[in-house]
Amino acid sequence: MSSEGTASKQREIQKQVEKADKKEKPRSSGAMQAGARRYPEPPFPKVHQDKPGSEADLPLAPMYDAPFYKGSEKLKDKVALITGGDSGIGRSVAILFAREGADVAIVHLDESEDADITKAAVEKEGRKCLIIRGDVKDAGFCRTAVEKTVKQYSKLDILVNNAAFQVHAAEIEDLTDEHFDETLKTNLYGYFFMAKAAIPHLKNGSAIINTGSVTGIEGSKELLDYSMTKGGIHAFTKALSGQLVPKGIRVNAVAPGPVWTPLNPSDKEANDIEKFGGKTPMKRAAQPEEIAPAYVFLASAQMSSYITGEILPIVGGY
Template sequence: MQKKSKTKIRPLQKQKKPGLEAKLSPLPESEPIQQNGKLTGKTAIITGGDSGIGKATALLFAAEGADIVISYLSETSDAKETKKEIEKLGRKCILIKGDLGRENNCKKVITETVKTFGKLDILVNNAGIHWESEKIEDISTEQLMKTFHSNFFSVFWLTKYAMKYLKKGSCIINTTSVTAYRGSDHLMDYAATKGAILSFTRSLAANLAQKGIRLNAVAPGPIWTPLIASTLSNKAVSEFGSDTPMKRAGEPNEVATCFLFLASEDSSYMTGQVLHPNGGEIVNG
């Protein structure tokens, strides 16, 4: 593969329209960046990696050559099954159980990763929780704080403690949500955390750009995961995803490909951006 040009200012050159590529100096890089083994030799942390979007992302990353650290809350049986599937793909995997709404547990995930694998290349902040609420009066301060601790503070803490080990070429990918863009009348506190993640992603991406560390996000729409079945009403579950232009909920493996793109060199010229696997909803973001 041709190395990327380090030239910041191209030499003065003039051509007749539409121009000839062969006369450009330096020549543009057109060959595929990498066709397979996109994450070979990488170590990735995936929070909430025991099931749903996190599991699908973990399996895809492993299939592309990465060793995986799965952080999960309490679903040990799911986590063990995911680990088994990763190991069948020939990659190493460790499980770290704990509530990421607590700062010490976030620090532990980072330190255990580096202790086991000696490095950290990719951080996927994916874990999250939500509850339905019909009106704001139904959201207790306890619920509000738990939602923010689990969904947003964990992203901040994990990223903060990872910075010591992330180097040029490393990347961070945050899971925000379609609700960060258009809100949700029954997931108000959840949508607020996802909005915070979106602003944090854009702000820190600009801060880290000169260090060569990329930070992007994925904003899923309705995706069929255990969180949906365990938190939404029976009616909401039965209709889940039917209001999208594609008239269905998405599958976790339809979102995992977004994370792979952002984790690999395929997205080497992207930072501070968001991908939208949401069934066709236009969100202007």
């Protein structure tokens, strides 16, 4: 084709695009709904809670029981220890692990009612649930939690590090030393202490799953300390996975975006919670039951035996 012909063809393409640009664009249909059931969309209830937050007291209950998820013995007779297992993502993970045939131990800080609800839900699945109350910042407690789990069930196959502390600070000057210390020790020390205590009991085929965050990938200007810890968790996951390959222990992380759990109403002010999750491409926050299957995937040797050192983002689209 001659240069003149090419130029003419390009002008025709340009005209076609200009015509298409003038078409009326379809209006947004609101939040994306592609799950087994319909999930809440903003606006969320204007609610603020004192730390550590209570799932039982939320006016809009998180959806955690995944009624359409059918178990298939992916974790048959396994034993899992889940920190922050009383509510939110941890609760949903405990239930799905039980549905897949695992007995669980859940660690919680101060939310006894939430822990009892989780225990009842696990037992409804026909499996056992041990409740352990304590602070993961304490290395001695972490050792005790592992020892109690092994004493109760005679083994340990899966560790889920999920407990977290998060409170926003608009400016670095507002982030006190005490606040910074609490975040780092809960989110980093807690993961380190639990892993260190658990690893001597884990065998070939076992798994460690850490809860990271989209803030550890993208950062969050009002969650400076929390973003630091989640980025650190991602690096810890990759580094520890390399150490444990010779032992046949896989280490991975799930990095959620906004999820409707007590963590956020006990961080943000009520007016901010109303719009929670609305800035994601899906225009809504996730529910715990939408995140928990990823933990089943990473815990199951049938599903992820060739996966270690990976960070799995579940962030509602990029």
